[in-house]
Amino acid sequence: MAARGHVQDPNDRRLRPIYDYLDNGNNKMAIQQADKLLKKHKDLHCAKVLKAIGMQRTGKQDEAFNLAQEVATLEPTDDNSLQALTILYREMHRPELVTKLYEAAVRKVPLSEEYHSHLFMAYARVGDYKKMQQAGMALYKIVPKNPYYFWSVMSLVMQAISAQDEKLAQTMFLPLAERMVEKMVKEEKIEAEAEVQLYFMILERLGKCVEALNMVRGPLGEKLTSELQSRENKCMMMYQRLQLWPECNALSYKLLLKNPDDWQFYLSYFDSLFHLMDMSWSPSEEGHCVEGHVTTTVAEAVKFVVDRMAEEDKKDSRPLRGPYMACLELIHRLRQRGCPDDKELGDPLELMVQFFGKFGDKPCCITDLKIYLHLLPPEQHTQFRNRLEELVPLGEAGEDGFRFPGDTKALQRHLCVCQLSRALGLQHALDTEGKLSLIAQLKAHYHHGLRFRKSCLKTELQFSDMYCLMAAHVYIDLWTENGDENMLWQCLGLLEEGLSFSPSNAQFKLLLLLLFCRLGAFHMSSTTPLGGRLYGYS
Structure with missing residues (x-):
């Protein structure tokens, strides 16, 4: 509430109990206390406003508004009344009334820095940028401080941004x-x-x-x-x-030497390199670049990227992902331009296996590698999957024949392999029996992974949720291919089970909504926790 700690006059002391009641949510007692105070001090405007706040919070909006307007028409200039009215109007969702309040206060106290700044902020809440500009300049004339001047400048920029006429x-x-x-x-x-x-x-x-x-x-x-x-x-x-490509290239080169993990500069480095090659730019002809060394050939770029990887390989600490991804990105761009792969960069399959070995226990590994899977020819897909599986530490096979990860890092590696396998289309290529076997494997890994949930809060996702989601999608594949509705019901049951362990998983909820809608069960989709919000229910 208002600054009740500043006891500058007796009125602050009298109002303090009302503030306390309102702060504690005891609105009825606040109203009673305000009535008692108003019997003795009829002209204590702030008490009326505080009473109005209590009435607003108890559902008496019309009475609260009328009471507040009685005070507002008097154009008060005391801080307590103005702040209380601001709070009330904010709770009523009537910010435009705050502007009128402080316009009147500024008219009465034209040299007040505080009231002018409050007026500017009130205009900002309603998005009146022209009046913001005027209020900012008026404030700067009273108190010539830089921030007030630039409030006015920013208001002009906002007028430009919001203007319907670009001209x-x-x-x-x-x-x-x-x-x-x-x-x-x-x-x-x-x-x-x-x-x-x-x-x-x-x-x-x-x-x-x-x-x-x-x-x-x-x-x-x-x-x-x-x-x-x-x-x-x-x-x-x-x-x-x-389009100053030499400067762009040189600056990217310089910044990557300082921070070899900054991906945006790899992209600008490669973009500028190929623009320079297309322009046949030469430093001897064009002169020295203000940013320093300019890379003009593929060979230089290859050496630069390979050197960055070599430096990461030498580190005792965990390496950075940027240089290894930059190598794959450069291969991708060379192939786009119809250039042969540079042998120094290495084989994409080996590079991705190396990347997985270094970063496979991180959730980002799947998204990093997924965009470069097209570098692998179809005949290498199975080999790639098998090579990755060799890097996943799994325990001994149990009675059901499945081997499970022993910790969350191994689990994340196995998840990454499963997701990459699906991205490569290897799961889609399985026959019905193979897909059912895959579902059994994914479900077994999902249930095994739930043992790691002890360290998770209820609002957090389970480590093994992705197994459940992938199994659900394989069920959907079988349903769409064979028309077997039993697969769909199995999928719904699995997703409901997943929600029971991970109630905050939005992917489970969205997939359930989709399936219920596909079945025509719109009532079910609107009664799920997320569905109710999507369809406008409570």
């Missing part, structure tokens, strides 16, 4: 915002990083990429320190916009 944004709002910032730059009044960020945003939206690049490279760019490599990221963005 108006480009010819009026953004140029005015640019001139306002340039004035501060010329006067050397730029202080904060946020001000530089705003200037960059304006120049970017105006399409002034050269000016934005020069600004980031210059003294103002030195203020971009809150984010890691913020300055370099902005330079890279402008190099790409301006």
Whole structure:
């Protein structure tokens, strides 16, 4: 509630019990206490508003609104009344009334920094950007602080963003915002990083990429320190916009030497390399690049990537994924361009097996490798799956003939192999008997993996949930192929079992919804926990 701890006058002490009742949720006692206080002090406006808050929270919205309006029409200027009315209007979802409240307060106390700033924020809540701009400048004239000036500049940018007429944004709002910032730059009044960020945003939206690049490279760019490599990221963005591929390539090269795991710079490095090759760019003809060394041949790029992998292999600590994925990405791009595979990069199958050996116990391994499975010819799919299975530590076979992982890392490796097998189409190629055998295996692994749930909260997913989901999809495959509805009922039962152990698993819920709808059982789909929300029920 309001700042009841500041006992500046007797009224604060009198109002404190009401605040306490409201804070504790005892709204009826708050109303009674307010009535007692109003009998003795009829003109204590804040008490009326606090009573209105209690009435609002007990469901008497109309009475609360009328009582609040009695105070609002008096245009109060005391902090307690204004803050209490703000809280009430917020709970009533009437933020537009807060603007009127502080407009009146500013008229009565025109030199109040606090009331002007509250008025600006009130305009921000209702999205009135033009009045935000005016309020920001009025506040800056009273208290000439940089943040207030840039509130007004940001309001102009918001008018540009929200303008339906793009021409108006480009010819009026953004140029005015640019001139306002340039004035501060010329006067050397730029202080904060946020001000530089705003200037960059304006120049970017105006399409002034050269000016934005020069600004980031210059003294103002030195203020971009809150984010890691913020300055370099902005330079890279402008190099790409301006198609300055030598600078883009050299900067990517330099940044990858510092952080060989930054994937976005691998992509920009390869993009710029092939653009330079298409342009037949030569450093001897074009001159020196301001960012440093430029890679102009595939051989140089191959050596660079291979060197990054070699450095990771030497590390005693866990290696980074970036260089190994960059090797696969470069093979992919060379094949796209019809170039033969470079022998130095290695065989894709061996590279992916190596990657799995290093990172197979991480959930990201499946998504990392999945996008490069097309590098493997069909005749290598089974071999690849078998090679990965050799790297999964499983225990001895039990009575049912299945071997299970002994910990969550081994479980994650086995899950990755199963998911990659499905992505390669090996599961789809099985006959009915083979798919039923696969389902039995997946279900056995699912139930075995539930033993690791002791360390999970109820809201967390189980480590073995993906086994259950994959088994459900194989059931669906059998249903769609053979039309056997028994497979569908088995699938529904398995998903319901999965939900009993992992009630927060949205994939289970969504798949259940889909299946119920396919069966025409719309009532069932609307009564599931997620289905009720999707269909508008409680």
